[in-house]
Structures are given as C-alpha cells and as structure tokens.
Amino acid sequence: MKKLLLISAATLIVSNSTFAGGILTNTNQHAAFLRMLSRGATTEIDGALSNPAGLAFLPKDGFHVGLSIQSAYQTRNIDASFMTYNGVSATGPTVSDKPFEKYYEGTAAAPVIPSLFAAYKKDKWTISGFFAITAGGGKASFDDGLPMFESAAMAGIFQNSVKAHQANPQSPIIVPGMYDITSAMDGKQYIYSLQLGLSYKATEWLSVFGGGRMNYFTGGYKGFLNAIVKGTDTNLLPLALNCDQTGWGLTPVIGADVKLGKLNIGAKYEFKTNLNIENNTKNLQYPPSAKDMVAPYEHGVNTPNDIPAMLSIAAAYEFLPVLRASVEYHFYDDKNAGMANGKQKYLTKGTNEYLAGIEFDVTKQLTLSCGGQITDYGLSDNYQSDTSFSCDSYSLGVGAKIKMNKHLNLNVGYMWTNYEDYTKKSTNYNGTGLPGTNVYSRTNKVFGLSADYSF
Template sequence: MKKKVLLGAALMMMPLLSFAGGLLTNTNQHAAFLRSLSRGAAIDIDGALSNPAGLSFLPTDGFRVGVSIQSAFQTRNIDASFGTYNGFDPANQKPTVGNYKKYYKGKAAAPVIPSVFAAYKKGDWTISGFFAITGGGGKASFNDGLPMFESAAMAGIFKESLTNYVASGGKSPIVTPDMYTINSAMDGRQYIYSLQLGLGYKITDWISVFAGGRMNYFSGNYEGYLNAKLKQNLGGSELMALALDCDQTGWGLTPVLGVDVKYGKFNFGAKYEFMTNLNIENNTKKLDYPDSAESLVGAYKHGVNTPNDIPSMLSVAASYRFLPMLKASVEYHFFDDKKAGMAGGKQKELERGTNEYLLGIEWDVIKRLTISGGAQITDYGLSDKYQSDTSFSCDSYSLGFGAKLMLSEKMALNVGYMWTSYRDYTKKSDDYCGTGLPGTNVYSRTNKVFGLSLDYAF
C-alpha cells in the first residue's frame, strides 16, 4: 500500500519547463536569441540578459527598451515496457509474470512567454535590467498517467490481493491487471519570475564591466489523481485512490557579474551568474493517501520547504565581423547543476554539470534587413539514477533562424524560430519502480519555439 503515495511524491518533483539552457534555466528570452542562438557577445538591448557589460558600448547615449513575446511547445514521451504480476502458480508457490507495454504521451505548452528589457546609457555609465520568466513558463500535462504510477499500482494491488488470498485460505481472489482499470493524470504549472537590475561601466575604450542582481520568485501548482477499480463485470469496487492539489512558492537572489572587451572587429563577452539558493514552500490544499503511507508524505505536506536551487552559470562568447555585412559568433555555457540543491538531493546523481556550445551567423542583406541562423549543442551530465518519469532530460541540438527588420531608424522588429532535436535516453532497471520486476523506459522529447520582439531607442 505504500506505493500509493508515489503519485503525490512524483508530482512535487516535476521539473521546470526548460526551452533553452540548463536543466532548470531558460536562456531564450528574446527573438534575437531564437534567430541566431549565440548572443553572449552581442551589443544590443537583449544584452541586458546575455551580455550586460556590452551595453556600455552602445553607439549612442539614451534610453532603450525591448519587448518580447515567445510561444513554446514541447512533448515529453515515454515508451515503457515492464513486468507485471499476472497470477499465482500454486505448484511452485510463486507469482507468474507477464510483460506490459504502453506509450505515454506528455505535453508542455507555454503559449505566451513575455520579457521586457531596458537600458539607459550616459557617457561611460549604463544602467540596465529586464523582467522575464527565466524558468518554467507553462503547463505540463500527462493525461494518461505515467509508467511509474501504473507499474507501482499494479504491483501493489497484486501483492495486497495475494496477502489476502493466503490469509483467507484461498477464498479471497488474486487480483491481476486484466481484472481492473487504472485512470491517472497530472498537471504541473511552474514559473520563475525574474527581475534584474545592474550597473555597467566602460573603464577604457576597449573594456567594460557589469555588476547586478536578480530577484527570482517561484510559483507552481500541481494537481493529480490515480484511481484503480475492478471492471464492472467483477463488481466495479475501488482498489486504490489518491489525489493531490498543491501550490508552491519561494524566492531567491542571484548576483551577476560581467565583462566585455571590444577591439576593432572583435568583441568578447563573459558573464557569471552565482548559484541561487531557492527554497519552495508547500501550500497543500489536498493530499489523500492511505494511513500506511503516513511516514512517506512528510515532505509533501502543507508548510514543508524543499530545495530548488538555480545553478550557477558561466557564459563566454566571442564575435567577429568578417565583412561589413557579415558577422559570426561562438559561445560556451556551463551550468553547475551538480552543486545546485534539488529535492531529495537528486543533483548528486548527475555525472557533472551541463555544457552548451553555440554558433551564430548574421548577414545584413540590406541596410534595414538582417537574416541570421544558429546552432546549439546541449550536453547534460545525465545518469540512470537521475532520470525519472517526472524529471527526465535528453541531450540535444537546436537550430534557429530568423530576421531583424529596421522599421525606422529607432525601431527594430526581430522574428525567430528555434527547433530542437533530442537524443532518446534508454533506462533499464532490474527493479522497475520498486516492483521487483525488470523494465525499460525510452525517454524522448520535442521542442519548438517561436518569438517576436520589438526594440526601440529613444
């Protein structure tokens, strides 16, 4: 019966939706990123996030603002195959085992991801900031449940019925998967709202620095249920029921440092974001579970705090203008996920942090039109112990393209699209979800993001 609590526990560990960046971080906040992907050495209003020190090299003094809207859509699918207890062999006094296969589909949608950027430059000084959703940003739905829930429920129902069968001298029936139906579903919604403010200073004609801070506010909600009932021809009685409805909130501060070196056609930008200690507190409205699982649900009760740190991040980028109309840039990111606290100390199971490699090319077709494209490779330090049905990642590569159109001398429109291809991750287990039987999950994902941004220089 202890397995019944798994739905509530796993729901509370559902990962943030991440569309570009590390395990828990969104780096795409402006359409300029989507269309070129490498923005760490760019000198433009989106640099308030990607290269804040570079804003000190803006060509003119004054106030600038940028507004961006993005739409992101993901799928998170699991091709599961696992053993089930299908009966009892009285001759050998052992359960008989079969194999169960099912394809579980999950969808994550963030139709509106807003961001606002602003900067004011006066001489060698620049103050800049932005508001964005730097983590999460949408709703993840698993309308058919997940294999970890179904497998645990199947095993739990069988083991309980076997215990009753033995205790009753064979009068109580053994319940097998063909005798009942399981309905389960879950929704998770997560946002990290971030507001950053900082000051940049141009030390010389070729170097500038930046220091600032970012306030992060976490807001999440999780709802889920699991019901197992005998089929109507067997009476339709309830075998298992549980439910969860929980809100979570928390906040943390991120110090940010940056440097930019500009020399002729070359520009170098670097940024370091310190790890953010972020604890999220439960506001649990509903948590139904059997009395036998009381000791397992302490972490999910009302008022309990759980670590959900934002990892430190290092960005290093360089750009070079080969021709008056052609510029290319390369970039590297490192997210130190392994040192950022997660629920249950899950970060310890990672092999290492996340490495990202980015490349972007921009071509000024005419004075008012720039087209661009880029690529990104994301390499996580994943392990079987880290991966789970509710929190899995896959190594990937992304391609982005788009355009920048100067609507006037002071107004620019950016349009971008990014598509990500993920490498399937296969996880095999001899003790699948604690059932005592073998099983295999193949995790796969897809991701598509479209964005529009409007920038204005006053």
C-alpha cells in the first residue's frame, strides 16, 4: 500500500501565494497595487518594491514613508471522484459500481497583513527599503482532510485486510462503509522580507538601483487521520503530523528607470533566492512500512524552497494632466527554482503575467483607478497535487487615492481574482491502482488601505 503521503502536507496549500504574483511571490504589498495593479513604472513610495530605481525621481528631497494594511481571504477547493474496492471474488479484488464522491473545502485567511515602505532622497541619491510578507501570509485549513489521504487510506485498509484474511480466513475483509474516517489538515507559511538599496539619478532621464533583500521563512503544519471501525474504538490507521519549518535566503535586486517627458519606463530584476527550510518535527506518527517515504520530513531534514528569479518591465504614460495609464509584464523563472522533490521539473514553463491600469483625477484631492492582471502558469498534471495546486487566473482591482494635504495621501483598494478550474484525471489515483478525478478551484479577495507621508 502507498501509505498516505501524510508528510507531503509539509508543502500544504498555503505554499501558494495569498496575494497576486507567481507561485511563491507576492507582488501586491500596497493598496496602490490593489486599486491599479500595474505599478512597475511608479515613482511614488510603493516603488520601493515595484520600481525602486524610479524613487530617484521623487518630486522632492527628504523622507517618504508608507504604511499599508491588507486583508486577504481565499478558498481552495477540491471536487474529488474516485473508485474504491468493495470486495474480493475468485479472480481478485472487485471495484464499486459508482465512484466515491466528496467535495473538500479549504479556507485561507490573513486578516492583517502589514507592509512598511521608506525612502530618503538627497540630490541624485535615494536610499530606500521595505518590510513585508513577500510569500504565504496566512493559514490554510481543510477541516475534512484531503482526498489524497482519504483515498489512500481506503485502499490501504482494504489491501491490509485482504492480506490478513489470506493468513486467517476468520479475519474480515474491510471495505468502505465498515469504518469512519476523520481527518484534518492545517498549515501556515510566511516569508518575511527586509530590503535595502540605493538609487542613483545618473542623468536627467536615467536612474539605476542596486540592493538586496533578506528573507526569513517560517511555517507550521499539523494534521491527523483516523479510521475508526464502526461501533468500536479500533483505529485502523492512525497518522499524525506536527512540524515547524524555518529557513532564510538573500535576494540581490537591480533596476533601472527611464523618464522621457510624459513616458516613464521601469525595469527590475530579482535574482533567484536559494532557500532551504529545516524541519523541527514535534510529532510524526506513521506505519513502519512508510518510513522511507517520510524520511525527508524527519526532524532536522532540509528541503529546497527557492524563490524564483523575477523580471518586471513596465511603461506609464500621462495622456492628460489628469489621466495616466500603465502596462506591465512579469516573468517568474519557476522552472529553475528548487522545490521539494524536484517538483519544478514538471512545470512546462515559467509564469507569465500581464498587467494594465488606469487612473483619473476626478478632483485635485481625489483619484479613481482600476486595473487588471492575467496570470499564466506552466501547469501540468504531474505538478498539481492536493497539497499544492495552482490555477491560471485573471484579477481585477478598483480603488482611489485621496490627497489629504500636501504631505499625506491615502490609498484604498479592492482586488478579486477569478480562477480557471483545473481538472486532473488519473488511472492510478494517489497510488490506489484505481481511476479518479480531481477538479481544483480557488477564489481570492483582498482589501487594502495605505497611508503615504512625505516630510
């Protein structure tokens, strides 16, 4: 029997970003992004993340700071349908006439996500930085477990009971309906990042940036599965996990900005971050036959969790003094970023994102804006799993900027993401030897409020 792969929960679904961006990258850290989405050519304080070279064109010398608070809510659901064994005939195991069907609902919530931006400009030099949660940022919960665990448990219990029956005909063959499975999975993941760097205005139209980002990973995973024979307290297959993980890595960042009258072009490149996470396993219960399979997740073991290299290119144009628009492109080199068990090799390509935004000054104090983003992953059946799946999507954002006075601006934004369902069919569903199908689906909503102050 393939013993449940419980420990693959160490890459639980929270490994997918809670925000916009690539598989393991959060691009939205400021409400200005939520209200417009395309910010790669901005010269405002949120450029400390999205266009740091552009901060050399801040309108005046001095300090500039920004504080942003966001709330993100997601669902990550799996509509599962798989065949099960229901007995034994003279020719071998028999299969049920109808598939086992169950809808597994997962939720991920991050009610308070803070980000802090700062810059100091003096003549041609600008020093800038930010602190943010650049990946993860929430807790994912599957209160009814996951189909990969439940299907493997059903098949394993049946196969073990057949072996026991062959050794002792008095031992019953156990099929679904003779026991109840209870299972739950929880996980949380955060990558805290602190970036510092320098921008230099080389000419009246060109600025450059160089800097680095320190990333600290912390996560935690808990799960259990019990299969209790009906009318008894016999647990056919007790499994449990309680594991914390930590790690860190450095990201070099370079950028450039070209300002040609009403046109501004921003570019940024973030190098790949080599990041390994180490297990601090507090509880790990599993059948002896699964020891080799769970060995990578024993206490003290390291697992690759690289942050991929990322390229951003954007152009913003002022059509009128009150009307501006921006377009942008992102590429995440996911295929060359190490993942657990070399999972990145199953991607067909890196992630491509296409963004656009527009803003209009209704009055001198009020700016309204909106934007859109298309995210295209290189997904494949071998890459997708119950514990970590992605779906191609498009996002829409709306919001406003309010100029409170000459020093203070407020940004408010709301973004929602529409995902394309991903259907994965298998002739050997989770190693059971039987066919099955999963339909993966997601939803995402993010609200943010930011305050920017210059002095």
